[in-house]
Amino acid sequence: MYIKCSVVATKISEIIDHEASFMTRLRFYSHLMMCSKCRDYFRQFKLLKETARQHEPEALPNDFDSVMDFVMEEIEAKDEKVT
Numbered sequence: 001m002y003i004k005c006s007v008v009a010t011k012i013s014e015i016i017d018h019e020a021s022f023m024t025r026l027r028f029y030s031h032l033m034m035c036s037k038c039r040d041y042f043r044q045f046k047l048l049k050e051t052a053r054q055h056e057p058e059a060l061p062n063d064f065d066s067v068m069d070f071v072m073e074e075i076e077a078k079d080e081k082v083t
């Protein structure tokens with residue numbers, strides 16, 4: 001049942017876009033319950049996405065992908081240190 005933080009990071013957009021399966025959501029939210037790091041990350045990701053949608057429904061900001069890549073790398077780097 002346990003999934004790694006780096007896996008959570010790859011599932012976040014699926015979760016937010018309501019494309020994730022029931023099992024994925026179950027694992028995802030179980031992990032969030034145990035992991036404050038991912039909770040914070042999830043909250044920030046949601047805010048970022050919602051803000052982007054409100055301003056420009058058809059297009060994300062130019063730097064959105066690079067910001068997300070950076071955050072993903074940060075999470076994976078931290079995750080590797082832990083394990």
Ligand SMILES: [Zn+2]
Nearest residue numbers: 005035037038
């Ligand atoms: Zn986590």
